[in-house]
Amino acid sequence: MTEKVFNIKEDFTVIVQGKPSHTGLRQDEPEELQTDPTANLTFNLRLSDTEREAKEKLALPFIFSKEKKTALLHSGPGSGRILYEPDANDDYDEEDPDDDLDV
Helix, strand or coil, rough: CCEEEECCCCCECCCCCCCCCCCCCCCCCCCCCCCCCCCCCCCCCCHHHHHHHHHCCCCCCCCCHHHHHHHCCCCCCCCCCCCCCCCCCCCCCCCCCCCCCCC
């Protein structure tokens, strides 16, 4: 690392003087200590071997097997349907469906 010393005079001229002359020992910059940012957390980010095995065996709710996909996509007898019959209190407007909201 090269050090330069600059002096600025009153008339704003810059004088480059080079490296300052210090007779003492130059102190090296202290090395940055590599600290663990997870050291003082109130929760654990790492899994033990038994926790990792349990996680790998877990069946996630949004991953379906072929049998479950087939059962969900094909409706059979007794499958539920929703029938909606509008009544007199329903004020549905094609132009503004949110007109009945108090906003």
